[in-house]
Amino acid sequence: MKYLLLLIVCWVGYTLWRQGRREAIHASHARQQAAPKGRLPQPMVQCAHCGLHLPQADALSAADHRYYCCDGHRKAGPK
Numbered sequence: 001m002k003y004l005l006l007l008i009v010c011w012v013g014y015t016l017w018r019q020g021r022r023e024a025i026h027a028s029h030a031r032q033q034a035a036p037k038g039r040l041p042q043p044m045v046q047c048a049h050c051g052l053h054l055p056q057a058d059a060l061s062a063a064d065h066r067y068y069c070c071d072g073h074r075k076a077g078p079k
């Protein structure tokens with residue numbers, strides 16, 4: 001009878017431990033799915049004058065649909 005009680009206590013402890021682990025795994029998966037993806041890659045363009053590669057958001061575009069790294073190179077035009 002004493003061993004049966006010990007077995008029941010061990011089984012309950014093991015069940016609670018597994019349930020806690022399962023909840024921790026679910027919580028970590030939910031955190032991974034809710035986490036922001038971070039910064040997205042930006043398209044890179046090349047300066048038509050000097051050949052410098054820079055993010056499209058930082059580049060200056062001209063009327064000829066080319067990209068330039070600065071206003072001086074945009075005024076100088078393609079090389």
Ligand SMILES: [Zn+2]
Pocket residue numbers: 047048049050051052068069070073
């Ligand atoms: Zn340039």
